[in-house]
Amino acid sequence: MPLDESAVLSRVNEILAEHNGMEGPLLPILHAIQESFGHVPQAALPVIAQHLTLSRAEVHGVMSFYHDFREQPAGRHVLKLCRAEACQSMGADRMAEHAQRRFGIEWHETTKDGAVTLEPVFCLGLCACAPAAMVDGRLVGRLDEARLDALAEELR
């Protein structure tokens, strides 16, 4: 359901007020907005820009720099698969293909039932247990097809 714009803006203004006087407030504000809505609605950006005397382009530049700030809401669960070197050497590519086939989606997409969003990530710092993944913020190591299938069942 699309969010009501005036409701979004009034919540955004509350968040802005909470961050008044903070030094370097843009990232904390974006985090708080994402926390509130599950994503950062585009309508919030001009309001943030004006409040912080930034330009709209600057806010867009910062937001688009960080992949974790979403423009659209994610699925109920987010599965991140590590794509960095150590994991690749331990079969991350195979895991990625398996996951994409299992869920029937590409990177950054969400399953039709809205259950799972699949995302690549570059290094979770869990190289010793490669290939690694992260499910809703929880680290999972030594991934293989069976473990992935089990995860997939769990996420239904």
Add this chain to the structure above:
Amino acid sequence: MKDFIIPDDRDFGTPASKSKTMVTLSIDGFEVTVPEGTSIMRAAAEIGISVPKLCATDSIDAFGSCRLCLVEIEGRNGTPASCTTPVAAGIKVHTQTGKLKQLRRGVMELYISDHPLDCLTCAANGDCELQDMAGAVGLRDVRYDAVDTHFRTKNTSGEANPQWLPKDDSNPYFSYDPSKCIVCNRCVRACEEVQGTFALTISGRGWDSRVHAGLKDDTFLSSDCVSCGACVQACPTATLTEKSVIDIGTPDRSIITTCAYCGVGCSFKAEMRGDELVRMVPYKHGKANRGHSCVKGRFAYGYATHQDRILNPMIRDTINDPWREVSWAEAMEFAATRMKAIQEKYGRQSVGVITSSRCTNEETYLVQKLTRAVFRNNNTDTCARVCHSPTGYGLGQTYGTSAGTQDFDSVEECDVALVIGANPASAHPVFASRLKKRLRQGAKLILVDPRRTEMAEGAHYRAAHHLALKPGTNVAIVTALAHVIVTEKLYNEEFIRTRCDWDEFQDYMEFVADPKHSPEAVEMLTGVPAAEVRGAARLYATGGNAAIYYGLGVTEHSQGSTTVIGIANLAMLTGNIGRRGVGVNPLRGQNNVQGSCDMGSFPHELPGYRHVKLPEVRAIFEKAWGVEIDPEPGLRIPNMLDAAVDGSFKGLYCQGEDILQSDPDTKHVAAGLAAMECVIVHDLFLNETANYAHVFFPGSSFLEKDGTFTNAERRINMVRKVMAPKQGYADWEVTQMFANAMGAGWTYTHPSQIMEEIAMTTPSFAGVTYDKIEEMGSVQWPCNEKAPEGTPLMHVDGFVRGKGKFIRTEYVATDEKTGPRFPLLLTTGRILSQYNVGAQTRRTHNTVWHDQDILEIHPHDAETRGIRDGDWVRLASRSGETTLKAEITDRVSPGVVYTTFHHPETQANVVTTDFSDWATNCPEYKVTAVQIMPSNGPSEWQEEYQAQATLARRIAAAE
């Protein structure tokens, strides 16, 4: 064409350091001494060594991202970037070693592997730094196989390449082609550091990094971009390119000249191929603009070749006849015969001239000379009458000169900027960029304006105080500021004692200290909370170097002159005059409005602001011109029109000004013009005034003549002919032909001879010659024996008039009052993309930003009248009415509405009244009591006017 000296135009890579401490180092075995803080790259460039570079250019700070400008320094590790590494005493730098060569080639290989190699058909061919650098580093081979690219529309298997982005052609003047971008960030940094708009960013990261304007779904046109061109100029490749270069090709020569739009007076390089103008590029040694530009000067020159331009002289017996194209000789004969007949029948005083603030000093001088020496009266006036005549009066009375006190560079040292009744972001954009740069460095802004203009807040600054006063209460606010300064003892007693008349100060102090001038007392009048006024006054008085910048929001009032005096008082009270970073600076509207005033365009003043009643001044000109000069001041524009309606003024030569559209109370102007027997309009286009003309002399554009313009900082800049006049003659030649047809016998063959005559007769120009301007680039008057190099700062050791004069500034409300029939106050202004009456900018692509005048109205006022956003509304005053579309916005306060006057279809001046400044007759454009109501479309007047204009513009087919 005359040779002139061109200073070094090379790119030094990084901005110059302003340090006074000098450092000596060795680069490639050569010793070089540069100011501390200079980059190694710049130091090398100073001795002619160009270190290869891509992301560096000297208009913006070093960034260090391209890794091409690496150097080696003896005794230091690694290969630092020369752009970000400052010089140090005694270091030995090598810019070209085996290791560096290999590294640079490797970097270039990576760049080129993701760049289309279509150089031969690329718009930047021959003008591309990427191309140059590939050559400079000796790139012979690219080892990388371009599998993933940003420039191929399809990948190797024929699928669409998601990394390829189409061109953004939304801006009418330049194109953004992402496939050629090397993401050097120069455009983004130029938009931030030079222009200060921050419209561009890099979106994404890593391989996904792309230059982007505005938010995700924005294009260049829909973003905050103001089309100043700084990004285009900074771009080293064809990514951001002028569409004119795409259409025509690269220029082959350039001529330095001066922009003909606003009073900033930017220097430009007119880049030419043959006699076709390819592009206008801001000139980095221009002292007013320092390499920056705005959308008008940079791009909006297409009017000079617009099909509406009239290229043949035309005459007609009555204004109801169609125009008849004739030869120059016939037109001159016709005009001279008519004017002579009028003077014979109605007397010497029955004709006059209006000089142009858009033409050169030399042309203006000739036009006023025409009326004084040939018509033998003083009936000359200029558009400064309707803009900055109160500045002339107010500053003349208090300081002794009628001009700004500073140069624009001075803003770099200002700590508090008090901007009153001016919107530089729209009307003086290049100055606004320089001011914003200073504000981002921490200077404070006090804005006095009824409207929350673009200046009120912007990227990385916000006005410390915005005094959103009710239109027409300037004097009350300025006096209240002085009240706070005096009663809180924030004034600079030492300055006042040494530089001003102490007794006059005592008198003034007694006046302002009266509690009736306190912010609390005037709050009801001005609508500004007293605390804001007190805060602003304290900041202005104690915040360091405080400079005042003001515009037509100060002057175009019934008390315009009083406000100017009040402003002058503020600067004297606080000692903010006579050094860098301070001063009183009128932002002049037109390119040469300062010059046209200097040149004696006013009916009471001979060139150099000397009254015609003074016999010793008249004697100078009587000797030079060989005629007797009328000692009585002549008619001002409103007097001419009144006299015309009365039947005693019958003939007018109006050069480069559209009084029908720009002057207040259009109906009265039309009636005056219609009553005349010979109206000669000298202009590029059949403007609105020409609808009432009998003779039309086609004018030449600023590209087609030599001469000088004087900008708001009194800077005399050279205008150079870059192409032959399309209609055959420069404007000064046309005036001379007309004068000679009247029997004058003038024999000027070049404008430099006119300047010699000006220098000979006018003390403040005594030292000005074309040779000096060529040599110095520009000269700020006064330029004479005392100041042979000109005068960047005025009143340094004492006021020109001797002691600074404090004058009481009693607030008298304007007679234009709101009431039940007209409950709202209308104020008028400008927009960035259009210029004044729009005769030029409406004939360019600038109309994509502003194709009609819009009425701004506060949501409360709109709601009570049932007006929705975008509705047609009728705007009516006691003078007349017009219709236009409404925009609902809280930029204006309740009770105030605002519009621009760029479009003749709207004719906002039908509504404005004929109230004017008590001292100078400057019309009160900024305050009109109006009523707004919903409407279905154009008013009766607009329809009648359109019909008359269409009829009056007919040109008879050649027989």
